[in-house]
Amino acid sequence: MREVAAFLSVLAMLALAGAARADVLVTDLSEHQVAIRSNFTGTQILLFGAVEARTPGSRAVNRDIIVVVQGPVRPVTVRKKERVGGLWINHDSVTYPNVPGYYAIASTRPLEVTTEPETLRSLRIGVENINPGTPSAYTIDGRTQILQPEAESAFWKALIRSQRREGLYLNLPGGVTFLGQTLFRATVDIPANVPVGLYTAKVYLLQNGEVIDTISSPLYIEKRGVERLIYRWAQSDPLLYGLIAVFIAAFAGWLASAVMGRR
Amino acid sequence: MQIYLPIAELPVSILTILAMGAAVGFLSGMFGIGGGFLMTPLLIFLGIPPAVAVGTQATQIVASSVTGALAHFARKSIDFKMGTVLLAGGLLGSVTGIYIFKMLTAIGQIDLAISVVYVGFLSVIGGMMMVESVKAIRAARGGVAAKRLGGHHSWIHGLPFKMRFRRSKLYISVIPPILVGYFVGVLSAIMGVGGGFILIPAMIYLLRMPTNVVIGTSFFQIVFVAAATGILHSVENQAVDIVLGFLLVVGGVIGAQYGVRMAEKLPAEQLRALLAAILLFIGLRLGYDLVITPDDLYTVVETRGAR
Numbered sequence: 001m002r003e004v005a006a007f008l009s010v011l012a013m014l015a016l017a018g019a020a021r022a023d024v025l026v027t028d029l030s031e032h033q034v035a036i037r038s039n040f041t042g043t044q045i046l047l048f049g050a051v052e053a054r055t056p057g058s059r060a061v062n063r064d065i066i067v068v069v070q071g072p073v074r075p076v077t078v079r080k081k082e083r084v085g086g087l088w089i090n091h092d093s094v095t096y097p098n099v100p101g102y103y104a105i106a107s108t109r110p111l112e113v114t115t116e117p118e119t120l121r122s123l124r125i126g127v128e129n130i131n132p133g134t135p136s137a138y139t140i141d142g143r144t145q146i147l148q149p150e151a152e153s154a155f156w157k158a159l160i161r162s163q164r165r166e167g168l169y170l171n172l173p174g175g176v177t178f179l180g181q182t183l184f185r186a187t188v189d190i191p192a193n194v195p196v197g198l199y200t201a202k203v204y205l206l207q208n209g210e211v212i213d214t215i216s217s218p219l220y221i222e223k224r225g226v227e228r229l230i231y232r233w234a235q236s237d238p239l240l241y242g243l244i245a246v247f248i249a250a251f252a253g254w255l256a257s258a259v260m261g262r263r
Numbered sequence: 264m265q266i267y268l269p270i271a272e273l274p275v276s277i278l279t280i281l282a283m284g285a286a287v288g289f290l291s292g293m294f295g296i297g298g299g300f301l302m303t304p305l306l307i308f309l310g311i312p313p314a315v316a317v318g319t320q321a322t323q324i325v326a327s328s329v330t331g332a333l334a335h336f337a338r339k340s341i342d343f344k345m346g347t348v349l350l351a352g353g354l355l356g357s358v359t360g361i362y363i364f365k366m367l368t369a370i371g372q373i374d375l376a377i378s379v380v381y382v383g384f385l386s387v388i389g390g391m392m393m394v395e396s397v398k399a400i401r402a403a404r405g406g407v408a409a410k411r412l413g414g415h416h417s418w419i420h421g422l423p424f425k426m427r428f429r430r431s432k433l434y435i436s437v438i439p440p441i442l443v444g445y446f447v448g449v450l451s452a453i454m455g456v457g458g459g460f461i462l463i464p465a466m467i468y469l470l471r472m473p474t475n476v477v478i479g480t481s482f483f484q485i486v487f488v489a490a491a492t493g494i495l496h497s498v499e500n501q502a503v504d505i506v507l508g509f510l511l512v513v514g515g516v517i518g519a520q521y522g523v524r525m526a527e528k529l530p531a532e533q534l535r536a537l538l539a540a541i542l543l544f545i546g547l548r549l550g551y552d553l554v555i556t557p558d559d560l561y562t563v564v565e566t567r568g569a570r
Contacts, residue, residue: 038266038267038506039266039267040267040274041267042274075565076563076565077563077564077565078561079371079562079563080560086554087375087553088553088554088555088556088557090371090372090374090562158559158560158563159561159563161561162559162562162563163563192265192267192273193272193273193310228269230269230270230505230506234497234503234505239497239498241503241505242493242496242497242498242503245322245508246322246325246494248505248509249322249323249493249508250325250326250486250490252326252512252513252516253512254333255516256326256330256516256519256520257329
């Protein structure tokens, strides 16, 4: 506990030191926990914040905000179909170890006019700049192979295309709106098929294309109530779970025939 | 009204699932089949992961075959001895099938395997049934009695380990029924079907069982094989969605009642021709998907586990 307090006070000092030089961000999320219950059909997260001007008299010119909401990473395999003997079958595949299950990016202006591509790349902002880890490519019989960069990037593009189609990768240029000089807000859609886990919402403040402050807040998306109970149970005691699922079904079948027999 | 499925991890419309359960239940009651071969593709089409579709589907098959088996038990049209022999093979087959399923999922060929097996079986069995039932309809119109099956001597009678099946009026080796059961068990685990549509023709044409005990015996064995498949899918892949299963069962049970009543109004040959047409249609539809160029050549899956 003491370490945490010490850490926080160091952070506060750093924040004050930084504050003397440039504008700083203050942000928060409408909710830090999204509960997936049986009626969950997706939701919206509202991110709001303000730019606190620490340099008196400075005007809010060329000021941009970029918001990145990123989901938990997990390994993902992309497979390419090829025609073999008239049938389309999965052929070559590429596995990426760290693919975010969700990635939304909102900005005040389109990213191209906000800052240089190099800045975006070095800060890993934008779907194209996600670092999915070292990909491993396999042939159809499971042997590893080396792919040409162009061939590999086709797999990565296919992954992004698929995630966009599912509504899991979002690009929202103009998704952040300023209310006056300092206040801003952004809403980000969380679709129903969203993976559960720890998310981070990162906000970047840019002035003339340079990042001058960032802030990040955690967001938990997790199953709650009956959903959580059933999921946990299926994981912790799958045998009993399976037996009961089958027993309920058999009982329903018996009930149906009992009702039918009476008629 | 939407409900979020805890294992499949996506929301579905309760009404859609109930309607699907009812429609498949209707056909299942009408034709005396489990209906898994219709339900699994439908579930996968809705976006349910294949493993969850297959595992959950097993529970729905348990429900509908318990109802079917009980009805046949009342009519004393189950050959328990034959059913038990088939079951012994079926349980072994189910265990094998689960491992094949896991292996195919790991190498990314499960979708292909499911489709190919479906296309093969549906078109062959649908075609055979269609030919046979058209002949029967013609014969009935011509006033000629259909040829009675059985009594033929074939290679099956040369096999050892003979056993007497009094209810089926058969004295044959246990090897063919065990193999048939095993084979159906494997398919049951891979395809998420009860396997009635394979088991019934196999019992009639291969084992030469009298038709009046075939459906009841098939239901009897399917109850246990589907139960084993459901439990194994739960243990191995944690892929049984109890909420989805419950909705399917409720819809299926209701639909089956109407299906049974409908079946009483239609003559058996026409019923079989109709089922053959449905099997052929689904087989061709799935076959078409394998051959045409897909919209996106790339598919994306989470690597860890089957989910």
